[in-house]
Amino acid sequence: xxxxxxxxxxxxxxxxxxxxxxxxxxxxxxxxxxxxxxxxxxxxxxxxxxxxxxxxxxxxxxxxxxxxxxxxxxxxxxxxxxxxxxxxxxxxxxxxxxxxxxxxxxxxxxxxxxxxxxxxxxxxxxxxxxxxxxxxxxxxxxxxxxxxxxxxxxxxxxxxxxxxxxxxxxxxxxxxxxxxxxxxxxxxxxxxxxxxxxxxxxxxxxxxxxxxxxxxxxxxxxxxxxxxxxxxxxxxxxxxxxxxxxxxxxxxxxxxxxxxxxxxxxxxxxxxxxxxxxxxxxxxxxxxxxxxxxxxxxxxxxxxxxxxxxxxxxxxxxxxxxxxxxxxxxxxxxxxxxxxxxxxxxxxxxxxxxxxxxxxxxxxxxxxxxxxxxxx
Ligand code: SF4
Numbered sequence: 001x002x003x004x005x006x007x008x009x010x011x012x013x014x015x016x017x018x019x020x021x022x023x024x025x026x027x028x029x030x031x032x033x034x035x036x037x038x039x040x041x042x043x044x045x046x047x048x049x050x051x052x053x054x055x056x057x058x059x060x061x062x063x064x065x066x067x068x069x070x071x072x073x074x075x076x077x078x079x080x081x082x083x084x085x086x087x088x089x090x091x092x093x094x095x096x097x098x099x100x101x102x103x104x105x106x107x108x109x110x111x112x113x114x115x116x117x118x119x120x121x122x123x124x125x126x127x128x129x130x131x132x133x134x135x136x137x138x139x140x141x142x143x144x145x146x147x148x149x150x151x152x153x154x155x156x157x158x159x160x161x162x163x164x165x166x167x168x169x170x171x172x173x174x175x176x177x178x179x180x181x182x183x184x185x186x187x188x189x190x191x192x193x194x195x196x197x198x199x200x201x202x203x204x205x206x207x208x209x210x211x212x213x214x215x216x217x218x219x220x221x222x223x224x225x226x227x228x229x230x231x232x233x234x235x236x237x238x239x240x241x242x243x244x245x246x247x248x249x250x251x252x253x254x255x256x257x258x259x260x261x262x263x264x265x266x267x268x269x270x271x272x273x274x275x276x277x278x279x280x281x282x283x284x285x286x287x288x289x290x291x292x293x294x295x296x297x298x299x300x301x302x303x304x305x306x307x308x309x310x311x312x313x314x315x316x317x318x319x320x321x322x323x324x325x326x327x328x329x330x331x332x333x334x335x336x337x338x339x340x341x342x343x344x345x346x347x348x349x350x351x352x353x354x355x356x357x358x359x360x361x362x363x364x365x366x367x368x369x370x371x372x373x374x375x376x
Pocket of ligand 1: 015016018019020023024025027062063064
């Protein structure tokens with residue numbers, strides 16, 4: 001019998017010093033609310049004491065968790081360890097904005113038992129950082145990387161964005177190559193999405209710049225994947241690369257394979273035993289609920305085999321390891337090789353997927369169109 005997977009814990013920190021030009025995530029800039037928020041968060045954690053007992057990943061994401069003081073993070077980590085069992089070799093990640101912490105602060109964060117950093121660098125070109133509305137510059141980004149290594153972090157992830165207006169492949173590779181000089185354990189490379197309602201979206205609507213054509217975007221994706229794999233990284237998910245599978249994000253993999261997870265904070269999602277539930281998105285509602293001794297749950301759904309199977313297919317086809325066909329049949333009751341025989345044959349013939357060693361997995365070209373692949 002397979003051992004039950006250990007759940008992951010996500011804590012959402014919905015504060016940002018300022019809003020980036022491309023971002024449509026919910027966050028607030030009133031950092032004066034942080035102490036009140038942390039009190040509410042502790043209450044929410046306490047409420048799950050009996051339902052979730054242990055975790056092997058803890059992820060502080062946002063927003064901008066590095067806006068919390070070291071003392072606040074320390075207190076939060078202490079509470080987590082008092083309420084739950086955190087297994088000894090747990091992966092504990094915090095997202096960091098390069099404008100926030102110096103070498104000393106990073107050393108203190110490391111001392112709190114946080115063993116993985118996800119640093120939101122996005123670009124190493126000052127003009128691009130300005131366009132994105134980031135509040136750090138190239139110099140701060142490079143210094144944070146040096147400081148993080150010096151502070152003792154060996155598991156460092158760098159987030160980068162490509163496909164910016166006016167960006168050339170040469171410009172993108174300059175950022176990427178420089179990032180590699182720090183030998184990060186992990187890289188997330190995202191294509192810029194220009195979303196309606198964001199400052200960048202409004203500028204785009206006014207015709208201030210154009211998007212790179214689809215073919216160019218595909219070029220960015222394919223060349224990045226080739227380059228990073230040649231440099232020794234594993235392209236293990238559409239946007240994610242790891243120096244080896246021990247450094248692939250253990251936490252994020254839980255979202256992709258239906259391992260249970262608890263998410264706390266506004267808009268955080270949780271999953272357990274087919275049930276998914278999620279919190280209210282707005283901070284004021286979240287605070288009022290917890291201060292009134294209510295859980296801030298907005299809604300919930302229970303997934304049947306078909307829904308779970310569709311999700312597993314969608315998420316599995318975004319990963320290099322793909323889908324174990326026999327396990328999929330046992331778990332969800334669908335034999336993909338039989339039910340989708342013709343389609344799979346066509347996708348194999350067009351070089352988008354391959355079937356190898358009992359697994360259905362996307363090729364690099366398939367990963368480039370992963371969202372449409374999942375419409376299977
Ligand atoms: S991209 Fe990150 S730092 Fe920027 S506004 Fe969005 S959540 Fe905040």
